[in-house]
Amino acid sequence: MKVVGLTGGIGSGKSTVAKMFQKLGVAIYIADDEAKKMMNENAFLKNKIIELLGKESYLNEKLNREYIANIVFKDKVQLDQLNAIVHPEVAKHFNHWKKQQQGEYVLKEAAILFENEGYKQCDYTILVSAPIEIRIERVLRRDDTSRENILSRMNNQWDDAQKIVLADFVISNDNLKDTENQVNEIHKVLSAKQPVV
Incomplete structure (x- = not known):
């Protein structure tokens, strides 16, 4: 069974993406x-x-x-x-x-999959990406926190440019419909019996 790592910086929407995979019948492990x-x-x-x-x-x-x-x-x-x-x-x-x-694969969601080298235990990786201002807005709506705290947490994670190099798939998550289409396409590829190229 393939292990697919799912990651993204704070506020990128990786939990939303994980739920989309779950709706497709994929078992999800939320490491955090x-x-x-x-x-x-x-x-x-x-x-x-x-x-x-x-x-x-x-x-x-x-x-x-x-x-x-x-x-x-x-x-x-x-x-x-x-x-x-x-x-x-x-x-x-x-x-x-x-x-x-x-199933053909399980999804392991982890915030610092690349930073802690957890990606090395995965067969494939998916990075969820979104513009920084959108990410900050999402976290401010979701958590009782300040912009300063969010930026401090972001500074302890790699930026997307560092992660993209290591990711097998990148989901751009700034529009839910587009995100869902990207999830469906990646699911088709990962569910196939042949290796991903």
Whole structure:
């Protein structure tokens, strides 16, 4: 079974694209959601995160996301250390999940697929791209955050120019109808038995 990595910067619309693939019957693994779940439930991860970032990382036994974000999005070394703790556990979880799926391929959605070299474990990759101002507007509508916080998170992700070089497919997501057409075309290619050229 093929593993297809789906990625895109904050506000690019990768979750919207993932839902479009899901409607076509593709099994979707949202790595960031699973990571959050595991950071709340996995005792090994909790201990490692407290060791790295302090007891304030958890409030009432729940991950203190705001506290952690304030540290790691301002300090690349700490962000890299946190990722080094969490990503191997998520990779194990994904491999277990994948064995239970059916179909020609599964989709693994991950925000930093290229930055953390997760794309190397994928057969193909899809990059969801959108103009920066559209992305900022989407996140401002979606999250209770500031433009400054969004830009700080964007600065911790590669820009699209770096990602396009590594992507097998690029979806331009600034018009939903066009996006859906692009998803359908890519799905046809990925569902085919022969290798993608």
